[in-house]
Amino acid sequence: MASVSDSWLLILLLPFFSPSFSTDVIESTCNSTSYHDLCVAAVTSTGAARSSDARGISAIVLSLALTNATNSSAYAARMASAPASAPALRSLFHACAEKYAAAGEALRWALKELRVESYDYAFVHASAAAEYPTACRVLFGQRKNASTAVLYPPELVRREEDLRRLCTVAVEIISLLG
């Protein structure tokens, strides 16, 4: 939900946007994704100036996903070096830090391909980015042995879901392009 002051800002800035700018573009683009509200919130939070078309909107969502992945990689790396954690847990966090870093790398590639309008490759990289957090969960799931069982931490559940949703929105918009 945009506040009243946001709406005023938009009206004041409107003449400076490209002629094709329209909140309808955001609405209709985000409407075609699985997470309409997340998509609209993401785009409006970053400022609408770059979001004059579906490509701009997908770029915004990709960069948010990149921030998310980088942040989660840093979080997992911090947990991996927490002296209080059990060694098995630390090594799992270490592996997950690498998965999230790889997700960030894939998102950087997706942004590069988007910039040169290589939509097929942007699609492939953005789809790959969504798989890395899943790989992290699988690592935790592999520890099924009761005596060494490690619960998949709720914080990682949340972070996996955040990144997966952002990547899904980006992928869905990219598939509209080209």
Ligand SMILES: *[C@@H]1O[C@H](CO)[C@@H](O)[C@H](O)[C@H]1NC(C)=O
């Ligand atoms: C969004 O989708 C709904 C149905 O799914 C449709 O009724 C509505 O008109 C769409 N809005 C825009 C802006 O495309």
Ligand SMILES: *[C@@H]1O[C@H](CO)[C@@H](O)[C@H](O)[C@H]1NC(C)=O
């Ligand atoms: C990650 O994305 C979610 C939305 O999916 C957002 O709520 C959260 O603030 C983001 N976190 C960072 C660190 O970017």
Ligand SMILES: *[C@@H]1O[C@H](CO)[C@@H](O)[C@H](O)[C@H]1NC(C)=O
């Ligand atoms: C990750 O995001 C959280 C909340 O958004 C923030 O407090 C934290 O400093 C961020 N960490 C890194 C490494 O960017």
Ligand SMILES: *[C@@H]1O[C@H](CO)[C@@H](O)[C@H](O)[C@H]1NC(C)=O
């Ligand atoms: C569980 O793991 C421990 C130590 O790794 C091992 O000694 C034990 O035999 C395993 N139990 C089962 C049921 O696999």
